[in-house]
Amino acid sequence: MTAPRRTALAPALDLAALVADRDTRIIVCCGSGGVGKTTTSAALALAAAEAGRQVVVLTIDPARRLAQSLGLVELDNEPRVVETPGAPGELSAMMLDMKRTFDDVVSGHSTPERAEVIFANPFYQALSSSFAGTQEYMAMEKLGQLRASERWDLVIVDTPPSRSALDFLDAPNRMSRFLDGTMIRLLTAPSRTGFKIASAGFMFFSRIISKILGGQLLNDISAFVSALDTMFGGFRERATATYELLRQPGTSFVVVAAPETDALREASYFVDRLSTEGMPLAGLVLNRTHPPATTKLSATRAEAAAEAVAEAGGTGAELAAGALRVHAERMTLATREQRLADRFTSAHPEVPVRTVPAAAGDVHDLEGLRVMGEALLAAEGDTGTGTPRSRVLPARPPAA
Amino acid sequence: MTPAPEPLSVRCHVVTGKGGTGKTTVAAALALSLAADGRHVLLVETEGRQGIAQLFDTPPLPYEERRVAVARGGGEVKALAIDVEAAFLEYLEMFYNLKRAGRALRKMGAIDFATAIAPGLRDVLLTGKIKEAVTRREGGRFVYDAVVVDAPPTGRITRFLNVTGEVAGLARSGPIKTQSDGVMAVLRSSTTAVHLVTLLEDMPVQETADAIAELTAVGLPVGSVIVNMATEPLLPPASLARIAEGRITGADLLPALAAADLPTAGDVAAGLAAEAVEHARRWVAQDALRGDVEALGRPVVELPMSVSPIDLGCLFELADRLEDHLRTEVAA
Numbered sequence: 001m002t003a004p005r006r007t008a009l010a011p012a013l014d015l016a017a018l019v020a021d022r023d024t025r026i027i028v029c030c031g032s033g034g035v036g037k038t039t040t041s042a043a044l045a046l047a048a049a050e051a052g053r054q055v056v057v058l059t060i061d062p063a064r065r066l067a068q069s070l071g072l073v074e075l076d077n078e079p080r081v082v083e084t085p086g087a088p089g090e091l092s093a094m095m096l097d098m099k100r101t102f103d104d105v106v107s108g109h110s111t112p113e114r115a116e117v118i119f120a121n122p123f124y125q126a127l128s129s130s131f132a133g134t135q136e137y138m139a140m141e142k143l144g145q146l147r148a149s150e151r152w153d154l155v156i157v158d159t160p161p162s163r164s165a166l167d168f169l170d171a172p173n174r175m176s177r178f179l180d181g182t183m184i185r186l187l188t189a190p191s192r193t194g195f196k197i198a199s200a201g202f203m204f205f206s207r208i209i210s211k212i213l214g215g216q217l218l219n220d221i222s223a224f225v226s227a228l229d230t231m232f233g234g235f236r237e238r239a240t241a242t243y244e245l246l247r248q249p250g251t252s253f254v255v256v257a258a259p260e261t262d263a264l265r266e267a268s269y270f271v272d273r274l275s276t277e278g279m280p281l282a283g284l285v286l287n288r289t290h291p292p293a294t295t296k297l298s299a300t301r302a303e304a305a306a307e308a309v310a311e312a313g314g315t316g317a318e319l320a321a322g323a324l325r326v327h328a329e330r331m332t333l334a335t336r337e338q339r340l341a342d343r344f345t346s347a348h349p350e351v352p353v354r355t356v357p358a359a360a361g362d363v364h365d366l367e368g369l370r371v372m373g374e375a376l377l378a379a380e381g382d383t384g385t386g387t388p389r390s391r392v393l394p395a396r397p398p399a400a
Numbered sequence: 401m402t403p404a405p406e407p408l409s410v411r412c413h414v415v416t417g418k419g420g421t422g423k424t425t426v427a428a429a430l431a432l433s434l435a436a437d438g439r440h441v442l443l444v445e446t447e448g449r450q451g452i453a454q455l456f457d458t459p460p461l462p463y464e465e466r467r468v469a470v471a472r473g474g475g476e477v478k479a480l481a482i483d484v485e486a487a488f489l490e491y492l493e494m495f496y497n498l499k500r501a502g503r504a505l506r507k508m509g510a511i512d513f514a515t516a517i518a519p520g521l522r523d524v525l526l527t528g529k530i531k532e533a534v535t536r537r538e539g540g541r542f543v544y545d546a547v548v549v550d551a552p553p554t555g556r557i558t559r560f561l562n563v564t565g566e567v568a569g570l571a572r573s574g575p576i577k578t579q580s581d582g583v584m585a586v587l588r589s590s591t592t593a594v595h596l597v598t599l600l601e602d603m604p605v606q607e608t609a610d611a612i613a614e615l616t617a618v619g620l621p622v623g624s625v626i627v628n629m630a631t632e633p634l635l636p637p638a639s640l641a642r643i644a645e646g647r648i649t650g651a652d653l654l655p656a657l658a659a660a661d662l663p664t665a666g667d668v669a670a671g672l673a674a675e676a677v678e679h680a681r682r683w684v685a686q687d688a689l690r691g692d693v694e695a696l697g698r699p700v701v702e703l704p705m706s707v708s709p710i711d712l713g714c715l716f717e718l719a720d721r722l723e724d725h726l727r728t729e730v731a732a
Contacts, residue, residue: 034420063603294671305662312660320656322635323676330675333707361685362602
């Protein structure tokens with residue numbers, strides 16, 4: 001028999017140092033959908049303003065009440081200053097309007113007449129509002145714009161709620177390859193290409209595609225492509241430049257995950273990808289954990305105690321038995337969360353971790369963001385329960 | 401021989417929800433509950449994430465209907481992960497008799513390209529396959545008593561199901577048009593119900609309301625609202641509100657702990673009290689949203705939060721809850 005392998009302890013993630021560091025210029029919060037990326041980005045941004053930074057947070061899809069509390073009532077695609085009394089720095093927030101961002105890019109790269117033609121094209125309308133990947137592409141574009149502006153010294157970006165965090169990195173490239181339009185050109189004007197590439201197979205493909213998609217769509221695309229012709233170079237350059245920005249030393253990725261199998265699997269893929277791309281990872285924020293207030297009583301013992309208390313009866317027995325059951329459930333949940341975190345750490349022992357306990361309700365105002373910001377930035381060992389903030393449960397189980 | 405089960409009125413159950421609400425788990429539990437009493441159910445995955453295979457602890461699903469679970473009375477759940485490329489090839493074969501050509505297209509990446517420039521095409525292919533499974537007959541009977549779809553999230557569900565609207569720009573006549581009209585006829589009929597999974601949190605409830613409005617506007621039938629991961633109160637119901645206000649300390653628990661001869665270290669009691677307060681606050685915060693959920697005007701069923709990982713046993717427990725709901729809904 002071999003002894004069970006000990007999981008290495010995850011290093012602690014020091015977000016306070018990250019936001020205070022003047023060399024940190026971009027923080028990208030990424031992770032799969034539904035893990036709390038938007039709130040994490042906003043809370044980090046508020047904390048950064050309180051640490052004296054001039055910070056702007058680009059949110060993608062904030063909950064209505066949170067958007068309101070950040071002053072994001074108008075969708076004008078421009079950052080607005082958020083009132084943060086007492087903060088030495090300044091916080092601005094904006095919500096991405098992908099259609100408007102796309103329109104701005106088109107306007108910026110062409111004459112007004114040409115832009116009008118493009119805006120009126122039905123294929124452009126579909127592309128700028130519903131094409132898979134447009135949101136990611138435009139988030140990247142906006143990030144580039146905000147970073148280029150001298151107005152802020154820190155840009156924090158929330159990423160679109162796609163199934164996979166990888167989409168944020170992949171979509172812009174896919175999109176610019178698509179807009180490059182080699183395939184589109186071949187498809188819409190195969191007779192003009194006159195190269196060997198217009199093989200029998202390709203002609204066949206083109207016939208099928210037009211049969212299935214219909215001639216009108218291909219005409220729209222063709223018109224769009226010729227109107228866009230002079231812009232392709234510009235599009236590609238911008239996408240490439242922003243992508244390069246993500247590799248710069250001033251950029252940090254914060255991967256956000258909930259303590260669930262799917263979310264942590266996605267986080268794991270993303271961490272691998274960042275290291276392949278040479279992109280700087282700050283660490284993992286494990287959001288909405290349930291650390292117990294005391295770990296001196298195990299789940300099993302708490303269950304047994306609940307029974308004993310209920311049996312003994314007397315004043316307050318019902319309440320005490322209930323509290324013991326709450327604790328038993330909490331210990332079970334925390335044990336499962338810690339196990340999932342350990343699994344992540346055994347695959348990525350070098351990645352620093354910070355856990356953020358679940359709030360009892362939704363975070364929808366500045367006060368809620370401030371509380372979350374404290375949980376994100378507070379010192380590793382100050383919980384008062386003996387559980388460090390990089391964990392859900394203490395590393396050593398309580399003595400039985 | 402066991403008698404054939406009563407036919408179900410709703411045979412196509414589409415399950416959607418905001419990301420993170422657990423719609424795959426709910427879809428799987430719903431499939432299990434529908435399979436009780438010897439029924440045959442197909443559970444369909446549309447987003448290529450192999451979530452069903454993970455839930456049922458089976459190898460990744462191929463583009464093929466595979467049995468993943470058996471239910472009471474000889475019922476069974478089969479699962480299918482719809483692959484867009486495979487569905488496209490099937491489609492080409494069916495309408496154009498083009499099997500070999502399809503393979504060549506796949507090699508060229510042409511299918512990716514076609515579904516990229518016309519996202520509606522992707523949805524027509526996926527919903528087309530769903531319709532085929534719902535209407536498939538053998539020996540005068542439906543092959544599946546019910547089809548449960550683990551559908552795209554609420555933000556995209558209306559576009560996904562409203563295929564005729566989506567392809568209107570693509571095809572005004574021809575096979576795509578015929579196909580999408582046929583799909584729409586099934587999805588808009590009383591055979592179909594779109595169920596929405598939500599949590600008792602602001603944003604999922606808001607998104608659910610938005611999705612119901614959108615679905616209703618295009619004539620798609622909305623079924624139940626399924627509240628997932630609800631906190632079930634473990635504390636005396638009468639005192640929940642008081643506890644949530646923080647009006648309990650370790651000292652309140654000590655006498656009862658002592659009466660049962662339990663070690664009563666002060667910090668343990670204080671910890672228990674703090675956890676009780678948090679539990680009560682969570683319950684109160686969730687309970688405040690129950691009114692909003694009721695106001696949606698749809699039948700509501702609640703599923704409890706599971707503290708252990710979701711396994712087959714846990715799915716059956718959730719299925720039991722859904723079965724009771726379905727029964728009372730049918731009776732009503």
